[in-house]
Amino acid sequence: MMKKLFGVCTALVTALASGQAWAGGQTEAERGLAVFQEWCVSCHGIGPGHPGTQALDHRYQGALAGALEQRTDLSPEIVKAFVRNGISVMPFFRKTEISDAELDALGAYLARNDQR
């Protein structure tokens, strides 16, 4: 997929940082970025026009970043809980959509900047 390919290229930086390379050369976080590009970016991308980012901007009022990729406090567990359960206006995602392995990767990607 073009979007995925694009995601994979941009993910190289992340991959170098995380260092968890797979046999195929892809890191967990890198695969997580591809999942993010497929399922999350239309709502949670950076900048205007992303309803999820807009909702979180509104909720945190600057205390935390509205864009998930800019957060530094997300753990894989939190990511998993929100993806499977949804919250408030956010829909859920089933394992037939984002598999457990893909969700692990997504968790790794969004938690890559976790500084705690």
Add this chain to the structure above:
Amino acid sequence: MSSNKRALPKGVTVGDFDKAMREIRAIVGAEYVLVDEEPLAPYSKIMIPVPDAQHAPSAAVMPDGVEQIRKIMKVANKYRVPVYPISTGKNIGYGSAAPVERGQIVMDLKRMNRIIEVDAELCTALVEPGVTYQQLYDYLQEHNLPLWFSCPAPSAIAGPVGNMVDRGVGYTPYGEHFMFSCGMEVVLANGDVLRTGMGAMENSNTWQVFKWGYGPTLDGIFTQSNYGIVTKMGMWLMPAPPDFRPFCIQYPNETDITKIVDALRPLRIAMVIPNAVVIAHTLWEAPCTPVKRTDYVTGPGAISDDAVLKIQADHNIGAWNVYAGLYGTKETNDANWKIIEAVAAATGGKIITEEASRGSKALEYRFDLMKGKPNLGEFGLYNWRGGGGSIWFAPVSQAKGSETLKQMKMAKEILGKYGFDYVGEFIVGWRDMHHVIDLLYDRSDETQQKNAYACYDELLHTFAKEGYGMYRASTAFAEKVAATYGPVKRDIEKRLKKALDPNNIIAPGRCGISL
């Protein structure tokens, strides 16, 4: 989960249910069966104003193909356990992925996600239920195929089969999705596999090009029903036009809807404007712009007309905002553009072209939808009220100005009475309009939830009294909406159900059909 809390299907014992699940596990594999509360969460989250428990599933099963579904049908018949099929499961505001009745087993078809064929010459596709619009879009891009499809607003995560069987709509010239579907494969309750239209014939190669076949055309009975599980669907794609010219026309007054509809209807019927025109109210545009409701409303209750006027002025939003497009060659579009300009001038509308729209998120996502480019821009609606509550109220109207104004006023008054805003739009079919209203409420507030239910109920009955019926309804109101269509139709639906699914195992209660 303790067994007394379990959501079991109506009339099924724990023992029989467990036996059925054991047999289904043997068919699909244990990892594709969920029965515990936590993993079932994505099949339970609803936004409609009824308690979660009312639509809690007992289990979810995820077959990988027709053969597994046929075997599951056998087990379901044996133990009388009802299954509720979903495709991409994003029927948000109509019941999401949760079953119509508590205790039904959700049959999640998302794993069946093959794009079986795209015929670039005939401009057709054959897809499975798990295919998303985004997936189809990426496929066409990757294969360099200049073909477009029509998709609903939540297109990045929803899919053509689920949308079509619920008779959803989109925004290109192919916007009436059932009309542009061609051929279905359906697994019936007894395990038979029916191909509709020309597909019934062995070796036919016209399944995706001729809808009717010979004898009665059956496709319609598999939409908004529970007579079978659709496992494949043909759909028509449109060639990308050499020139696509989307536009918006803004109008300043709520009462302008009369002249807008009367001026646009002839253009739509004559196909000068070939796509499903949308006429969106200020409060549909505002959240997607985005405008924050809290900047204009404090305290409970519906937004005031003055605040709506202020939003229009502050953010350059019309009272009504018409979205449509010209699809043709440069020459034909140049000629038709003159007509659009003349109509806008005669009716007092302000045209916004694609160039002038840049930077406006509300316009951009609409223009993308009019060429079938998936996005989720419309989820901005949910930030308007917050709190995760939404139910679509969607009556059909004639495409006549006087009718639309009447419906709008009726809806606004009832919504206001319960403290809700009129967040509505009209989607112009050909001679009809789907008047779609998002009844947004805070689902974490019990009073609002109760009010939202009561409000929908009053809307439904008031509209029905005037002869206005719903085009589609959520699982919470399936029975009540079906009742507005009268007893004769319902009796036939029941007799069909008895003939095709005598044990009542496919989604009993869907669209009010049950034994």
